[in-house]
Amino acid sequence: MTRDMNPSSAVVLLSGGLDSSTCLFEAVASDFEPLALSFDYGQRHRRELESARLIAADAGVKEHVILPLDLTIFGGSALTDDIEVPKDRSLDEDEVPVTYVPGRNIIFLSCALSFAESRGCSDIFIGVNAIDYSGYPDCRGEFIEAFVKAANLGTQAGSEGREFTIHAPLKSLSKKQIVNRALTLGVDLAKTFSCYDPTESGSACGRCDSCRLRARGFAAAGVVDPALDA
Amino acid sequence: MTRDMNPSSAVVLLSGGLDSSTCLFEAVASDFEPLALSFDYGQRHRRELESARLIAADAGVKEHVILPLDLTIFGGSALTDDIEVPKDRSLDEDEVPVTYVPGRNIIFLSCALSFAESRGCSDIFIGVNAIDYSGYPDCRGEFIEAFVKAANLGTQAGSEGREFTIHAPLKSLSKKQIVNRALTLGVDLAKTFSCYDPTESGSACGRCDSCRLRARGFAAAGVVDPALDA
Numbered sequence: 516m517t518r519d520m521n522p523s524s525a526v527v528l529l530s531g532g533l534d535s536s537t538c539l540f541e542a543v544a545s546d547f548e549p550l551a552l553s554f555d556y557g558q559r560h561r562r563e564l565e566s567a568r569l570i571a572a573d574a575g576v577k578e579h580v581i582l583p584l585d586l587t588i589f590g591g592s593a594l595t596d597d598i599e600v601p602k603d604r605s606l607d608e609d610e611v612p613v614t615y616v617p618g619r620n621i622i623f624l625s626c627a628l629s630f631a632e633s634r635g636c637s638d639i640f641i642g643v644n645a646i647d648y649s650g651y652p653d654c655r656g657e658f659i660e661a662f663v664k665a666a667n668l669g670t671q672a673g674s675e676g677r678e679f680t681i682h683a684p685l686k687s688l689s690k691k692q693i694v695n696r697a698l699t700l701g702v703d704l705a706k707t708f709s710c711y712d713p714t715e716s717g718s719a720c721g722r723c724d725s726c727r728l729r730a731r732g733f734a735a736a737g738v739v740d741p742a743l744d745a
Numbered sequence: 746m747t748r749d750m751n752p753s754s755a756v757v758l759l760s761g762g763l764d765s766s767t768c769l770f771e772a773v774a775s776d777f778e779p780l781a782l783s784f785d786y787g788q789r790h791r792r793e794l795e796s797a798r799l800i801a802a803d804a805g806v807k808e809h810v811i812l813p814l815d816l817t818i819f820g821g822s823a824l825t826d827d828i829e830v831p832k833d834r835s836l837d838e839d840e841v842p843v844t845y846v847p848g849r850n851i852i853f854l855s856c857a858l859s860f861a862e863s864r865g866c867s868d869i870f871i872g873v874n875a876i877d878y879s880g881y882p883d884c885r886g887e888f889i890e891a892f893v894k895a896a897n898l899g900t901q902a903g904s905e906g907r908e909f910t911i912h913a914p915l916k917s918l919s920k921k922q923i924v925n926r927a928l929t930l931g932v933d934l935a936k937t938f939s940c941y942d943p944t945e946s947g948s949a950c951g952r953c954d955s956c957r958l959r960a961r962g963f964a965a966a967g968v969v970d971p972a973l974d975a
Binding site: 580582583584585586588589590591592611615616617618619620621622624625626628629630632633634652653655657658661662664665666668669670671673674675 | 818858882901
């Protein structure tokens with residue numbers, strides 16, 4: 516079956532955090548009609564999905580899929596298993612932290628690929644960056660490049676010459692630059708949520724890697740994080 | 746976190762059909778302790794999961810995960826959408842048939858990778874073959890090779906040198922050879938189920954590509970398919 520092509524649409528992976536929300540607005544700024552894909556994967560910080568909904572609405576997403584995919588069955592991460600989220604950890608360590616979720620981005624990209632191919636579009640956006648990040652191997656450019664090769668060999672579209680492009684517009688940006696870019700693009704940062712280990716009332720903990728990388732970015736940009744007052 | 750290594754285990758993708766069941770027994774014959782992964786993905790032929798359970802039990806699988814992952818949300822295939830399953834189609838056509846599920850094997854392999862990494866094992870088995878098959882791009886060797894490169898770059902284990910191996914022991918076998926191999930390995934073929942479009946009572950239709958490839962394999966091997974009497 517040759518599916519109807521839809522070259523103006525792109526699938527954007529959207530967690531509801533600072534990076535993926537900015538990435539969504541980058542897709543819009545590049546004149547794509549965005550489809551968004553989020554995952555209800557049993558994450559400790561499921562609260563992020565509410566942010567994803569709000570940001571998707573702001574960006575005029577025409578189809579937002581929140582896919583249930585229970586990664587707690589596999590576990591093996593502080594985000595999906597009974598392992599404590601590290602607090603006040605040095606952000607300069609080389610080791611992969613326990614918040615790494617085995618295979619998460621390859622699963623997310625594969626599902627984005629299925630979504631994109633089913634809707635006849637060839638563009639996928641992911642908000643990975645490898646500058647101020649937690650040291651996850653599945654955020655690096657080499658991984659994304661290898662993935663797109665597999666994607667083009669293992670899909671009908673790719674094997675028929677309608678190749679996929681994976682856009683990672685934040686890949687070489689620091690957190691400071693991402694904050695600035697988000698402000699330029701008009702992302703309502705008060706609606707985004709980055710914490711791995713929210714309190715019972717749903718507030719950011721302020722001490723996990725993700726909170727601290729975010730705080731560092733806002734501080735470097737000289738901007739108050741509007742989510743802190745939300 | 747350095748996860749406990751479990752080098753004697755392997756994750757086997759198991760649909761419950763002839764090929765994946767034979768593949769599971771190949772893993773056992775290669776002295777791996779099998780973990781099995783099946784998907785409840787909204788497939789029209791969900792009946793195959795009962796076969797997967799029976800075959801996993803026969804093979805002494807120590808952990809069998811049946812992961813719910815609703816691919817009907819994306820659709821785009823006769824197996825997951827409101828598209829008729831072709832009957833009595835020529836099996837020699839080059840075109841990718843409408844039973845192709847966008848991104849299915851890359852999603853399944855990615856989840857197998859997550860399962861394997863979480864359990865500390867480095868071996869994954871998949872029953873793809875590209876001789877007597879339906880023409881799916883995600884069953885070809887080039888795709889599997891590209892996937893494993895991405896997997897090794899995008900996981901903690903791979904990036905720390907504990908590389909994954911993806912075994913596709915059926916990749917160069919004809920259906921006839923697969924039937925013979927299954928019999929040699931002691932797979933109870935009466936328990937396997939290959940049909941894409943079962944009748945309401947759960948019998949194989951006999952006319953979809955999968956039924957006809959299976960029938961051709963048994964005929965070529967000179968063996969009566971025991972599932973037909975089951």
